[in-house]
Amino acid sequence: MGFSIGELSRRTAVKVPTIRYYERIGILPAPRRTEGRQRRYDEDAVARLAFIRHARELRFDLDAICTLLSLQDNPDHSCAQADEIAKARLVEVDKRIAALGALRTELRRMIEECACGRVAECRVIETLADTSHEHGVLARS
Amino acid sequence: MGFSIGELSRRTAVKVPTIRYYERIGILPAPRRTEGRQRRYDEDAVARLAFIRHARELRFDLDAICTLLSLQDNPDHSCAQADEIAKARLVEVDKRIAALGALRTELRRMIEECACGRVAECRVIETLADTSHEHGVLARS
DNA sequence: CCTTGAACCTATAGTCACTATAGGAAATAG
DNA sequence: CTATTTCCTATAGTGACTATAGGTTCAAGG
Numbered sequence: 001m002g003f004s005i006g007e008l009s010r011r012t013a014v015k016v017p018t019i020r021y022y023e024r025i026g027i028l029p030a031p032r033r034t035e036g037r038q039r040r041y042d043e044d045a046v047a048r049l050a051f052i053r054h055a056r057e058l059r060f061d062l063d064a065i066c067t068l069l070s071l072q073d074n075p076d077h078s079c080a081q082a083d084e085i086a087k088a089r090l091v092e093v094d095k096r097i098a099a100l101g102a103l104r105t106e107l108r109r110m111i112e113e114c115a116c117g118r119v120a121e122c123r124v125i126e127t128l129a130d131t132s133h134e135h136g137v138l139a140r141s
Numbered sequence: 142m143g144f145s146i147g148e149l150s151r152r153t154a155v156k157v158p159t160i161r162y163y164e165r166i167g168i169l170p171a172p173r174r175t176e177g178r179q180r181r182y183d184e185d186a187v188a189r190l191a192f193i194r195h196a197r198e199l200r201f202d203l204d205a206i207c208t209l210l211s212l213q214d215n216p217d218h219s220c221a222q223a224d225e226i227a228k229a230r231l232v233e234v235d236k237r238i239a240a241l242g243a244l245r246t247e248l249r250r251m252i253e254e255c256a257c258g259r260v261a262e263c264r265v266i267e268t269l270a271d272t273s274h275e276h277g278v279l280a281r282s
Numbered sequence: 283c284c285t286t287g288a289a290c291c292t293a294t295a296g297t298c299a300c301t302a303t304a305g306g307a308a309a310t311a312g
Numbered sequence: 313c314t315a316t317t318t319c320c321t322a323t324a325g326t327g328a329c330t331a332t333a334g335g336t337t338c339a340a341g342g
Contacts, residue, residue: 004309004318004319005318005319005320006317006318006319015300015301016318016319017300017301017302018299018300018301020320020321021299021300021301025299034308034309035308036307036308036309036319036320037307037308037319037320037321038307038308038309038318038319038320039319039320046272047270047272050270050272051269051270054268054269054270054271055269056299057244058244058247058248058269059244061298061299062298062299068265068266068269071260071263071266072260072266072269072270074260075259075260075261076259076260076261077259077260078257078258078259078260079255079257079258079259079260079262079263079265079266080257082255082260082263082265082266083252083255083257083263083265085265086248086251086252086255086265087252089248090245090248090249090252093241093244093245093248094245096241097238097241097242097245100234100237100238100241101238103198103199103200103234104231104234104235104238106199107199107227107230107231107234108231110227111224111227111228111231114220114223114224114227116219116220116221116224117219117220118216118217118218118219118220119212119213119215119216119217119218119219119220119223120216120217121220122212122220122223122224124209124220124223124224124226124227125209125212125213125220125223127195128192128195128196128199128209128213129188129191129192129195129213130195131187131188131191131195145289145290145338146289146290147288147289147290156329156330157289157290158329158330158331159328159329159330161291161292162328162329162330166328175337175338176337177290177291177336177337177338178290178291178292178336178337179289179290179291179336179337179338180290180291197328202327202328203327203328204327283342284341284342285340285341285342286339286340286341286342287338287339287340288337288338288339288340289336289337289338289339290335290336290337290338291334291335291336291337292333292334292335292336293332293333293334294331294332294333295330295331295332295333296329296330296331296332297328297329297330297331298326298327299326300325300326301324301325301326302323302324302325302326303322303323303324303325304321304322304323304324305320305321305322306319306320306321307318307319307320307321308317308318308319308320309316309317309318309319310315310316310317310318311314311315311316311317312313312314312315312316
């Protein structure tokens with residue numbers, strides 16, 4: 001008749017404190033409790049938590065996941081919004097990959113050109129100290 | 142005879158609260174003050190803050206930047222440590238790019254296969270709900 | 283000299299998505 | 313019945329800022 005939070009954690013590979021956190025912020029419904037106030041879950045909880053975990057692996061933020069979950073609960077609804085969220089995520093990922101590619105190029109150049117002697121001639125430090133470059137954006141994504 | 146925090150902000154493209162934050166955590170030295178306790182900076186502060194900003198653009202964490210700054214202050218020291226930090230960063234970036242590439246592939250497949258009708262047939266939701274996949278890692282990098 | 287308004291000051295709390303800790307209670311195995 | 317494991321809540325910490333509140337100082341114009 002239902003299983004513990006530890007068991008749910010094992011079944012979904014989501015850590016126990018994270019499950020409690022998800023409940024606290026309302027992304028996972030509060031389950032029923034034993035007489036001693038311990039949580040007892042069912043298969044529905046496994047499914048919902050697995051959904052969240054997979055979406056988190058794809059780096060959807062919890063806000064987006066909230067929307068996706070509520071869509072899932074309404075199968076007759078249009079899925080345009082889900083599509084939109086996924087597409088927005090793809091755009092972010094594309095941007096991030098491009099930014100990281102540029103970053104990698106700069107790091108490689110820094111490292112290659114460093115003769116690895118004294119700091120005075122270190123290309124890594126020199127590059128960072130160089131103020132002649134453009135002010136890029138410090139985007140988070 | 143020195144300039145204000147607002148001027149330093151304009152010259153380095155680092156926001157005023159961020160500059161104060163950097164001072165608080167000790168990554169930027171406390172500057173001298175006017176009689177009215179307002180901060181007054183010089184060119185050295187510009188250089189140091191520009192260094193930090195550039196390193197942040199390359200996503201070095203503040204801890205690594207701290208080390209790099211102390212290296213910069215000792216030009217006769219070996220730059221092996223700087224090299225090491227930069228190489229570690231490169232490894233992280235490589236990993237992140239690989240992970241994001243995989244993520245992009247999955248997002249694209251999800252989006253392409255979605256007929257964009259009702260949620261019941263939505264490939265996006267379906268993919269997220271699918272529990273048959275491997276438990277990947279939720280690495281931060 | 284006086285006023286206005288922008289820029290400055292500190293201290294504190296909030297962000298995101300958790301993670302860690304403390305101090306205790308319940309469940310389960312032997 | 314005891315020992316061990318797992319569970320509970322509440323709170324604080326993470327990184328790197330960002331935002332807010334409530335007050336002070338500075339520079340310029342009149």
